[in-house]
Structures are given as C-alpha cells and as structure tokens.
Amino acid sequence: MSGSPTAHHRAATLEFRHASKRYPRATEAAIEDLSLEIPAGEICVLVGPSGCGKTTAMRMVNRMIEMSGGDILLDGRSISERRPAELRREIGYAIQQIGLFPHQTVADNIATVPRLLGWERDRIARRVDELLELTGLDPQEMRERYPAQLSGGQRQRIGVARALAADPPLMLMDEPFGAVDPINRERLQNEFLRLQAEIGKTIVFVTHDIDEAIKMGDRIAVLQKGGVLAQFATPADLLMTPASPFVEDFVGADRALKRLALQRVRDIDLWRAPIVRVGEPVHRARAAIADSDLPFPLLVDAESRPVGWLSERGLLGERVTPELRSRATPTVELDDILRDALSDLLTHETQYGPVVDAQGRIAGVLSVEVISHALAAPASEVPSPTERLE
Structure with a gap:
C-alpha cells in the first residue's frame, strides 16, 4: 500500500470518558468504565482475550452499539450529539470479512460513501484512482473488476480504500487482516504502516493477537473481562513494565524477544x-x-x-x-x-x-x-x- 503525495491529512482526537455498556439481563457489564485518550494521527490497538469487550468498545465509537453510560468524544465533541448516519460517514470502517458488495465493481465499492455525500462524478473517479494507487493497486487494471475476481489480499486493500474514501479523520479496523494467510498478513501490515506514515489517520484497531498489537500500535489498550482497562501504554512500555500479572501473562513470557521486534538494526x-x-x-x-x-x-x-x-x-x-x-x-x-x-x-x-x-x-x-x-x-x-x- 505504498502512497502518492496527494494523500490528505485529516485526523481527530478520540476520547473515551467513563464509557460503559450493559446489556439487559446480563449479570456483568460488557464495558465497565473505559477512559482513555487517543491523540490525533496515532494507531491505538485494543487487545485482550476473547469476550473482553474490545469490539464492543470500538463499535460504540460509530454508534453501531449505543453506550449505556459515560461519553465518547470525537475531536472534543460528543458522538451522542450526532446522528448515527452522519457520524458514520466521518468514520472509516474496515473489518475482517471486508464486506465488499459482490455485485458492484471495485470502483463502485470504493465510491460508496462519496456517493452518499453527493460528490460529483469526476471527483469520485479521481478519488477512486488516487486510493487504488495509494493502496498499491493499478487503477486501469482494478477499477472494473468484481470482488470475486480478486485475491484475499487485494480484497482487503479495497476494503481499506473504501474506508478511506471520504477522507475520514478516524478509522475503525476490526481484525482487518485476520482472514488473510500469515505471509500476506505480514505484507498487508507493513503496507498499512507505510500508508499510515503518509496519511496520518487516527485509527482504532482491534486484534486478539498480541504480536500484531505490538507491531501495529503507537499505543496499546489491554482489556480484560468486562472491558476493564488493564493497561494503556506504548508497545515498549507494555513489554518493559507490564502493569499487572494479567498483562504480563497476556503479553507472554518472551517479552524481551518481542521487544527486539520493535527495533531494526x-x-x-x-x-x-x-x-x-x-x-x-x-x-x-x-x-x-x-x-x-x-x-x-x-x-x-x-x-x-x-x-x-x-x-x-x-x-x-x-x-x-x-x-x-x-x-x-x-x-x-x-x-x-x-x-x-x-x-x-x-x-x-x-x-x-x-x-x-x-x-x-x-x-x-x-x-x-x-x-x-x-x-x-x-x-x-x-x-x-x-x-x-x-
């Protein structure tokens, strides 16, 4: 996903303020009392064992799940003041199953949100080509293809391109590379980091894989059962000074070796x-x-x-x-x-x-x-x- 110099740089701060989610009849909260602040332009990875509420926390941001208490602020403004449909157009969303529309071409898939926003046809066409180049795909070759004609890695890139189409200040990514084989996953991770170096979005990234979290995150939020925040730190801090036995255990015994994955020669x-x-x-x-x-x-x-x-x-x-x-x-x-x-x-x-x-x-x-x-x-x-x- 190498880039072109025409990329935009819109990013927003995101803050969880004592956000919680309780489902009726559930004995425990899905998210207990989550407070953390993500600076504009950083990748924050939510990680933790299954059932710790990481996807719930992420989906509260674009109101696909409504919070029960507390608040979430996007660039200092409460998301509850915005209509969900309007909010979602400002937030890119990329998921593991990618969810491309099978009967639409690649160009039409990427153009979904710009079309909803009423962009002119020429502007949409330019943006589609720009994003295909940005994610390392050839516009001539790709525009008119259908999802079924693409490899898993290509579909994943189109999913990322679609999430970036309206130049959102915030992107949510739910296990975005989870369905891809290990070799392609590593390539996609590296390309995505290169892309991020250029576009500088604020990104909330959910994974269950601590190695992926350490590789991708500027900051990592480790959640434990009930959406309790066990630690919020940079990868290096997490590896050097885990805040509790739970974090130490989750990060794994080879903490020192993992730290070597953070540095190049x-x-x-x-x-x-x-x-x-x-x-x-x-x-x-x-x-x-x-x-x-x-x-x-x-x-x-x-x-x-x-x-x-x-x-x-x-x-x-x-x-x-x-x-x-x-x-x-x-x-x-x-x-x-x-x-x-x-x-x-x-x-x-x-x-x-x-x-x-x-x-x-x-x-x-x-x-x-x-x-x-x-x-x-x-x-x-x-x-x-x-x-x-x-």
Whole structure:
C-alpha cells in the first residue's frame, strides 16, 4: 500500500470518558468504565482475550452499539450529539470479512460513501484512482473488476480504500487482516504502516493477537473481562513494565524477544570493525585493529563489501594477504528487525555479523552484546511503528 503525495491529512482526537455498556439481563457489564485518550494521527490497538469487550468498545465509537453510560468524544465533541448516519460517514470502517458488495465493481465499492455525500462524478473517479494507487493497486487494471475476481489480499486493500474514501479523520479496523494467510498478513501490515506514515489517520484497531498489537500500535489498550482497562501504554512500555500479572501473562513470557521486534538494526549503535583490504600495508591494518571495537580484522573488497574475517596469517608479511579465518556470514542488513538478526547469529553459531547497507557495503558489526544493550535501553528510545518503517 505504498502512497502518492496527494494523500490528505485529516485526523481527530478520540476520547473515551467513563464509557460503559450493559446489556439487559446480563449479570456483568460488557464495558465497565473505559477512559482513555487517543491523540490525533496515532494507531491505538485494543487487545485482550476473547469476550473482553474490545469490539464492543470500538463499535460504540460509530454508534453501531449505543453506550449505556459515560461519553465518547470525537475531536472534543460528543458522538451522542450526532446522528448515527452522519457520524458514520466521518468514520472509516474496515473489518475482517471486508464486506465488499459482490455485485458492484471495485470502483463502485470504493465510491460508496462519496456517493452518499453527493460528490460529483469526476471527483469520485479521481478519488477512486488516487486510493487504488495509494493502496498499491493499478487503477486501469482494478477499477472494473468484481470482488470475486480478486485475491484475499487485494480484497482487503479495497476494503481499506473504501474506508478511506471520504477522507475520514478516524478509522475503525476490526481484525482487518485476520482472514488473510500469515505471509500476506505480514505484507498487508507493513503496507498499512507505510500508508499510515503518509496519511496520518487516527485509527482504532482491534486484534486478539498480541504480536500484531505490538507491531501495529503507537499505543496499546489491554482489556480484560468486562472491558476493564488493564493497561494503556506504548508497545515498549507494555513489554518493559507490564502493569499487572494479567498483562504480563497476556503479553507472554518472551517479552524481551518481542521487544527486539520493535527495533531494526539501524536503530542501534553498531560496533566499528577494523576494515582491511588485500595489498594494503600491514602496519595500517594493525593500527585499524587497535582503533576499533573488535580484535578481528574484516576483509572487504574494492567496493567495501565484506569478504571474511582475516586470520593472523594474513598479517604476517608487509602487505595484507587474503588468508581468512572464516567467511563473513551471516551478513545482516540495516533494515533487518533485531529479532531476525539475532536469530541469524544464533543459527550460524557466531557472536558477530557484518552489517551492510542497501548496496551491500559494510556499515558496522552487530554483536550479541550490542543486542543485549538494546534490550536494556529505555522505552523512550524505541521508535513508533511508522518510524520503524522509515
């Protein structure tokens, strides 16, 4: 879902003020007393075990479920002052089953709300094409297709495009990638975060999957039974300082490893390796070793791409010779997620991996020790989801 520069930037604050929902004859409240504030332009993920009221809380926002008490404010204005139909046109809605109209073309599906709002035909056509491009689909190819002719991933993108059609300041997303296979789900999540970096909407995102919550959320609201808010925090804070045994249990025992999923190799301070080239004077190579973070020289080629770790034999003459102790494997990329990079090091049974940039040139060295420092860094140093994609 990569974008075009014509995207709009409308976002709204959303606040739950002691919002509650009780169903007649039910012994417990579906939502007890929910208070939280979502800043404009952020993704707030509602997560928790099944039956914790996360979907109920989300559907109260567009009045598909009426609240029993308290209030919900959209940009400081109570939603109860608005007619539900008018309110819903201001709120994009994307769900797991997508709910495209099967007998309408892709273009007609996306145009649903703009048509209700009485937009002119030319404006609607331009918006449809803009949104298809924004979500990474070719307008020429897609406009006239029907939902049955699309893959699950394509249908999901059209669902997101339809939710964005009238440029709503707020989007509600209910398990939007839940029905898609794991490989496509990851791709859709990444594309959606890229799209969000561009459009900057306020988004309430419901999932039961804590890993998805950690990946997608600027903030996460963990709900427990009865819609009780157990913790409202950034992913890094949630992983480092869970507020209760319930949250700790829900987040899982591998909290530290999950935290590594929040950072990329480029986010941390890498070690400087002593860089040497074949044929250079050995005294210069030895000076480089003395001046770096590692005792092992790294041999690179003429393009500065890692070849391997040099053995002591390579430094015996006057000039460096290509005598290797081992190949430079694994090489790690700056954009790799730390958890994956650590997994690579462990698989290769090595403590160190040369890090390369997009052109394959050496950018530093990742070590197990550097990763353990990253785990000890304060939560404030961990980037937000959209920053993580930059």
